Amino acid sequence: MTDKKGSKANKQDNFSEWYSQICGETGAKLVDLRYDVQGFIVHRPWSMRVLRKIYSFFEEEVEKDNHEPMLFPTVIPEEHLLKEKEHAGFTPEVFWVEYAGDKKLEKRLALRPTGETQIYPLYSLWIRSYNDLPLKGYQSRITTFRNEMTTRPFLRGREFMFFETHDVFETHDEAVSQIKKDLIMMKNTIRDKLKIPFLFFQRPKWDVFKGADETFTSDSILPDGKRIQVSSTHDLGHNFAKAFNVQFVGKDGKRSYAFQTCFGPGIWRIFGTMIAIHGDDQGLMLPFCVAPVQVVIIPITFVKDPEASKKVLELSKKLESELKNLNYSVLVDLTNKTPGFKFNEWEMKGVPIRIEIGPRDLEQNQVTVSARTSKEKLAVKINELKNKLPELAEQNDKVLEETAIKYFKDNIKNAKTLDEVKSIIKDHRGFVRIPFCSVMLDGKKCAEKLKTETNGVDVCGFLFEKEEKLASSDTCAVCGKKATKIVYAAKSV
C-alpha cells in the first residue's frame, strides 16, 4: 500500500497497483490511458489480439447454438429508451447526442448502452408467427454508458467491449433451457479455454435486473478476494415483450406475448479477470489458445563466432516456418537486444513457450525450451520438438488451471452464523457459503443486515445448476429462522 510510484508492486500484497502496472507502459502494454477522457481507453495491439480471440470463442459458441449475427446502430432514439423505463422500470445513464455540427437535433439520440431497447422494436416487426420462433440473434460490439464512477482498464469503463445475445421463445420452458445453454457456453469458453473458475448463480429476487423476472450471473474471484461478475443472463419473461410489443400468432391462431432471454458475457471483464487470476510478478500468463504469440524463438548469436551465429539464425527460421505449418503462432525475436532483455520482455507479455537457440544447443543438436509457468529450462532434441510442444502447451495450461482452481476453492468457505461470516471475510474474502432464510423478497432484510454488519458483504445468489442440500437443523445465519437456501455472499469489485 505504501508503494511509491515507480516501484514495482507485487500481486500478492498489492493487487490493485500490480494490476495497473501490468496493464500499462511499465507492464505488458495492454492499454494506453493517455487518451484523456475518463473511462475511455486505448487498446494496444497485445490486448486487442487476445480480446479478438475471446470474442471469436463466444461467436463460435453462440453460432453453434443457432444464433445469428446482427449489428444495430450506435444510437437509440430517446422514445425507445423511455418506453423501456415505463414498462421495465430502469433508466440507464447514457451519453446523449444533441447536435449535428452546430445544429441542434430535433430529437436527441442516446449512445447505446445495452441492446434491449434498440433490438426489441425490430424484433416486434420481424416476428409474425410461431414459425419465426425461436429467434436468436447476437451482436459483438463496443458499448458506452456512464454510471460507473471509478474506472479501471478492462474491469470498469464508460466504453467497453460488449457481447449480447437476444433470444425470443414461444414458451417459458424454452427460455429456461436457453439459460442452461448459456451456462454451458460460459463453461466451454472461460473455464475450459481461459481457465477461469466461476460459479453460476441465480440472483436473489430483490436483486434481479430491472425488467427481468430472474437474473443469472457467472461470478469469479479476483486475487484481492473480491467477487467479479463476468456474465449475466436475464429471464425477461414477458416484460420487454409487453413494452415493445413482441408477439406471435400461435398454432391455435391466437396472439401471445413471447418469452425473452438475453445473455451477456463481459468480454472486457473476462479479459481483466484472466490477467488478474493467471498473472504473476513477472507479468502476464496466457492460456495457450489465446496467446497472440504461442511460441517465441530467441536466437542467441555471437559476433566472435559468425559461423555458429549464422547457423543459429538459419535454424531459428527453419523452425519458425515448420511450426507455422503446424499452425502455431510463432515469432523469432531478431531485435538487437540482449537475450536477458528478451526473456523478460516475453515473460511480461505472457507467451506460453520460449525456445532459445544458441551455439551450445547447436553442438548438441538441441534447443532449450521453457514454459512460462515453470522456471525449468529443458534441453530438447530438434527432431523431438514437434512432439514436445503440445505436451508443454498442455502442461502450461494445466498449471494455470490448477493454480486458479486451487485459489478459487480456497476462497469458498462455509459459515453458519454472522460472526463466522465476519471472521472469514476478514482474512479470506472470497465467497462465504451460508444458510439463508429466503431468496425471495422477504430475505432482503437479512441481506441488508448482513451487508451493514460485515461492511459490504453482498448475497450474490444460489447455485443454479444444483439444489444444495440443507440439514433440517440449518437456520439463517442472519435471523436464525429456518433456512431455505444455501447462498453465496462476497464483497464485490
Next chain:
RNA sequence: GGGGCUGUGGGGUAGCUUGGUUUAUCCUUAUCGGCUUGGGACCGAUAGACCCCGGUUCAAAUCCGGGCAGCCUCACCA
C-alpha cells in the same frame, strides 16, 4: 458520488516543506556511430519536460482557487 494521494522529456523520477545561482537532477527511451548478445550489456554524440486556466508576488515547477486526467479506497453497478 464520498474520502485520500498525485500530475515534471516517450516511460520512471529528483527538486516543491521554507518561492529566487535551475543552465530543472538522475535512470530509461529514441536516433547515429562503435562495441556486444546463454537472464533486463557497455562507450560516445544527439534529441526530449514543469497538465490546463486563473490568482498571489518584484519573482511560481514550487503557494492559493478551479478544471481535466490518473492512482488508492469506500459506495454504486446492466
